[in-house]
Amino acid sequence: xxxxxxxxxxxxxRFTQELLDRVxxxxxxxxxxxxxxxxxxxxxxxxxxxxMRRDLIWVGRVAGAQPxxxxxxxxxxxxxxxxxxxxxxxxxxxxxxxLVTAMPDLHDYxxxxxxxxxxxTQFVERGLMLGQFYPGCTQPGLWNKQYHxxxxxxxxxxxxxMMATDFPFLLDRPEWMSSYVKKFAPGLPAHVRNVVxxxxxxxxxxxxxxxxxxxxxxxxxxxGRNQR
Numbered sequence: 001x002x003x004x005x006x007x008x009x010x011x012x013x014r015f016t017q018e019l020l021d022r023v024x025x026x027x028x029x030x031x032x033x034x035x036x037x038x039x040x041x042x043x044x045x046x047x048x049x050x051x052m053r054r055d056l057i058w059v060g061r062v063a064g065a066q067p068x069x070x071x072x073x074x075x076x077x078x079x080x081x082x083x084x085x086x087x088x089x090x091x092x093x094x095x096x097x098x099l100v101t102a103m104p105d106l107h108d109y110x111x112x113x114x115x116x117x118x119x120x121t122q123f124v125e126r127g128l129m130l131g132q133f134y135p136g137c138t139q140p141g142l143w144n145k146q147y148h149x150x151x152x153x154x155x156x157x158x159x160x161x162m163m164a165t166d167f168p169f170l171l172d173r174p175e176w177m178s179s180y181v182k183k184f185a186p187g188l189p190a191h192v193r194n195v196v197x198x199x200x201x202x203x204x205x206x207x208x209x210x211x212x213x214x215x216x217x218x219x220x221x222x223x224g225r226n227q228r
Contacts (some may be wrong), residue, residue, distance in 0.1 A: 001075050003060035003082070003099055006052065012061075019061050019104050019154070026153055027052060039143030051096040058086065059100045065107050072111065075101055076119055076130075076157060083128060083159050095161045102156040109134040112155055123159065124179045129166055131158040142168060167192055 004011055006027070008020055031048040038044060051057050060079075062072055079099050086097050106112070116132040123130040132139075133152035141147040164184050170176035181188070 001060050001062070001078065001101075003058035003079075003101075005055050006057040006059055006100075007055050015063070015104075016061050019102055020059055022104070022154060023057075023059050023100065023102065024052075027057070035147075037144060037147040038141060038149075039147065044149070047096055048098075050093075051098055054093055054096060056086075056093065056096045057098045057100065059102060062101060062103045063105060064103075065105045067103060067106065067111070069111060069115070072101075072103070072115060073119070076115065079159050080119075080123060080126065080128070084126070095163065097161065099159040100156050101158075102154050104154050106134075106155040109136070109155055112157060116157060121173070121175060124162065124170065124176050127162050127179065127183050129160050129162050129169070131160070133158060164188070171195075 002012075004016065004020065006020060006024055009017070011017075012020075027048050031045045032043050032052070034042060035044050043049065048057075060075070062075060079101055083097070083099050086099065088094050103112075112132045112134050116130060120130050131150065133150050134155040135151065135153060137150040137152070138148055139150045141149045162180070162183060164187065167180060170180045
């Protein structure tokens with residue numbers, strides 16, 4: 001399967017173009033706009049706008065209302081291998097890259113959740129994040145638990161670079177935290193290091209430090225990426 005730049009026009013099938021139009025509209029009208037429900041200032045995702053301007057979002061389409069899980073698994077395996085090769089492979093703009101595998105005709109969203117749960121570790125081990133998006137996704141936001149940032153009009157699995165602000169999403173499993181520490185250890189804030197070390201060395205029944213979200217000033221493009 002191939003992924004096309006979000007800016008593509010006149011490439012691929014009519015169905016692919018319709019998908020690109022839908023993703024562009026959602027990204028422009030929602031992700032790049034402010035929203036009070038988020039619980040913080042700024043657009044829903046501060047990095048989508050810069051990524052669109054630099055043409056660093058690619059979108060692929062898996063057809064069918066009931067795509068074969070084994071095929072989608074192979075597509076995501078290809079995405080895992082392709083992502084590090086996407087331009088640019090270094091510099092500040094590299095953190096803006098985003099690879100979207102959309103399933104616009106999918107009706108049973110358990111496929112999204114199942115593949116996300118199965119494959120997330122493979123991506124985290126490579127310093128990447130795999131996000132699940134679909135209509136009605138109830139995953140809570142960081143700043144407002146009543147806001148659901150992954151509730152999207154199109155079912156999709158999204159690959160992006162792991163950022164330091166992804167720490168709260170990697171607490172559940174020691175191997176995720178190990179990958180996080182391997183990538184970010186030199187620059188981790190003290191309160192994050194305290195929680196990570198506690199989680200990694202604690203026994204199953206031991207109490208560990210609780211992580212409290214601390215509001216941070218948004219960084220410039222290339223210095224980090226806030227999780228929506």
